[in-house]
Amino acid sequence: MSDGTPHHILGYNTLIKVWLALLLLTALTVWVAHLNLAIGHVWGSLAIACLKSGLVIAFFMHMRYEGRLLRWLLFLTLTTLAIYIGLTFFDVLYR
């Protein structure tokens, strides 16, 4: 469903570029794991993971070409998840 927007078909070129970017980011995750960053490890890995999932959602799941409603619904879902994780870690942080 696209809220009136016609279906968008992605070319192989774009798909391959995104795939290569994902592979590159995976390599980056491994490289970051070997750096001596203390707590920065977690933030670095989370940032790369967010970027990767963003690429998957935008291109493989076609969210980049969807209407505003679906984008808002996705935003709502991700925000909810972030709040769940945030409140849980708030407990762990001060325990």
Added chain:
Amino acid sequence: MNSAEPVERGFWNDTGTTGISSWIFSSDHKRIGLLYFYSTFGFFLVGVVLGLLLRIELMAPGRTIMGPQTYNALFTVHGVVMIFLFIIPGFQGSFGNLVMPIQIGARDVAFPRLNLFSWWLYMAGAVIILTSLVTGGGPPDTGWTFYVPFSARTGTNVSLAVFGVFIIGFSSILTGLNFVTTIHRLRAPGMSWDRLSLYVWSLYATAWVQILATPILAITLVLVMAERMLGTGLFDPAKGGDPLMYQHLFWIYSHPAVYIMILPAMGVVSDIIPVFSRKPIFGYKFIAFSSLAIAAFGSLVWGHHMFTSGMSDRAVMVFSFLTFIVAIPSAIKVFNWVSTLYKGSISLEAPMLFALSFIILFSIGGLSGLILGAAATDIHVHDTQFVVGHFHYVIFGGAGFAFFAAMHYWLPKFYGRRYAEKPAVMAWTLMFIGFNVMYFTMQVLGMRGMPRRYYDYLPEFARLNLVATIGSWILATGLIIMVVNLFRGLWWGPPFSGNPWGGATLEWSTPTPPPTENFLEEPTVTHGPYDFSALEREVIKTGEETA
């Protein structure tokens, strides 16, 4: 009119197949709604029997009819059956399916086959849960919360039971997706958001909770299975895990699940009260948005189940504060219902009696919830019978009584026959008295220190436990009268046609029972769901045209 007269059969007649396959393979939302209704209500009756057995055991100190292990298994199965097999799928599956598409002027839900698949998933999950009772190490004995570390170690059949609940979770998610899509996409011309019935608003809010929270239950249950089968140590401090993490994950779903149970009940009450008060609802927008507010804020308060679990003090304060916030939209609803009743022309028929008792019982349950939401008092009554009493006031006195209200209000519409009024009122009276005798006594017992989930207790609690058990028998007597009267009426009672309650929502403008695709022609909505004056104008207009 009498029962010998033929009645219109609507969707009951119109099918390409016959027999049971015309039901279990039907994609008609009304048939699926009835499938859900009979499945969930059947499990409710099973849960009632288990609950009565638990109360008989507690009638006197010491062993009465069962030992401690059986007691542990029975309260677990009672909880699992009532929560996962009755009240979570009950409202959305049965009355959501039966009524919502008609109330928005649609011919069916957005994904009819997915709707049927949801019911099949529900039944598959139910069969798996029932199988867990008689296979492996026997019925789970963890309580419906499946808390680790006990659920990871007990030899009873926890893995199969949580797998059953896992499957039912998918049924719930699919129903939620279906309802959100249906309400967004399939509204009839003229059915703007501010003309939706408050029942539809409540289903919409509930559907979002189902979509957003249920996946977390699913992953939590997978983790329990992994812990049991693979010894992953996710919740084991000796292996670097955290047992409190389980409680967080479980309650992130299971507290919002309380709103999956109660929000549609509030919607039913919001629909019934104006009809039987002959007054438009007071504060339509406030009630509609308070449903969304309850769904939103209710998703942030799960930590109040963990005040005594070793959570950080700061988190306790935050969750306690958030819990009090949820009371605001709940109170908005109660004030608006009471304001609707004010100076109304109140008709005390069975649906209204159940709806009114919802307000009273839910208010008692809600206020006792604030005692549990405040960290200081919660520490005193945590894990006592007070919690059991509070929970049943909200879920049975609230959602359960609203379910009975919906049964009396809407089922005649789908059967074309109605029940007898006097036995229905008698049943309600007995149930209301029995309910309060049982659960109020349990709250007092809890305040005095009687813990929950114990099959035995100190002698000083004996008298009140006897009173509570007698209350359960009064409640059960009322329930039996209600079930016999309602179903005898629906199958053999006098015809029910037209709009005898005088409802202004769209389902009362279709023939009774509704035809397969709900409307003889696509409706155009010209007035709000509680605009009774518009209804009167239509009746006058029809009368003039006929004359």
